[in-house]
Amino acid sequence: MTASASSRLSIDDWTERALALLMDEGVGAIKINRLCRELGVTKGSFYWHFADLDAFLAAIAEKWCAETREALSGLSELHALPPLERIRAMALRLIDDRSWSVERALREWAKDDAKVAVVIVEADQFVFELVQAALLELGHSAQDARLRAGLLVYAGIGFAHGQASLPQPTADDIENLITFLSSEAQP
Amino acid sequence: MTASASSRLSIDDWTERALALLMDEGVGAIKINRLCRELGVTKGSFYWHFADLDAFLAAIAEKWCAETREALSGLSELHALPPLERIRAMALRLIDDRSWSVERALREWAKDDAKVAVVIVEADQFVFELVQAALLELGHSAQDARLRAGLLVYAGIGFAHGQASLPQPTADDIENLITFLSSEAQP
């Protein structure tokens, strides 16, 4: 999986390596020469597979978008679970370590790439609507569900971007958070 | 205020212009040549005032840090207000339009500059502790205050980074949010 069996490279070999780089060091680390070095190849290879840097970045975006959309559709099966479980799944997902670097790198990238921005929005919307629906199912008012779902999603985004400046939530905190978010509204 | 009266430039003229650029287009837009053009000057001037780019960025960071620290200490006088008002002030600050671009640009910059990162953390902590203290004053448990204050601050950070993907909170939403955050804990 780390490298294809063939000595020749495929488009996926390039985009895969670039995505790894993107996660680790941000979009600024994607340099043609560097990728060539890491893949044991020269620019001749790169420009055979891709017209230019923009085309390459577009290919990377495309690959990531596809992967993300697939991951999201995988989450759709959560509809079978009870509402609270769905919210818990989303909350845990927002806390997941692996998401951090992806989040930060991609949102930074989305600033320059409309296509990436669209998928970011899609992902946010997906989580938001899922939580909102769960809260509605629990009997909350429309306004209440909207507010609380928005709060959770925004907090998740913020958590990904905070530089560990604030106390990291524990598993207990998550439980309390869910309890709080699903608590009855007071008049 | 837009330009100093003298035809000669001061260090503040440079850092001020750079900060404006930083807010508008991010740290990547800070180029020496461009700043020279916008200030109607050449690189000879720049390198008289600053040793190199790093020194310049350090000066910018220093200026922004000073300004931010001052703004934070200005907020300290909120201690006189009742708890709910303090929370409202913080919530409104997190929503403030002007904060967005600053937030995003600076957090991106903080990734590379430890000094900037420190002040970002300070600012986050400041708001967090203020909200937490207000909640404690309102009779919430330590755990509860920590959870809710963290939720608000993280949501604020997330709001600054979200690409307007989710519904923008209205003034009403803020009021409901404060009511929710300060609502009694349920057993």
Added chain:
DNA sequence: GGCTGACCATACCTTAGGGTATGGAGTTAT
């Protein structure tokens, strides 16, 4: 065996942007 096309190496060009050396104009001190 030789041909063809996929895949890559080598060498080079070009631009952007940081950095330097030097001189000149304006100001201030003596």
Added chain:
DNA sequence: ATAACTCCATACCCTAAGGTATGGTCAGCC
């Protein structure tokens, strides 16, 4: 007024990084 200092213009250099042109190598096919 002239020496000295401040502030800036001009003209360079250097490097990184995207991009191109061209030739070479290996696989598979006839």
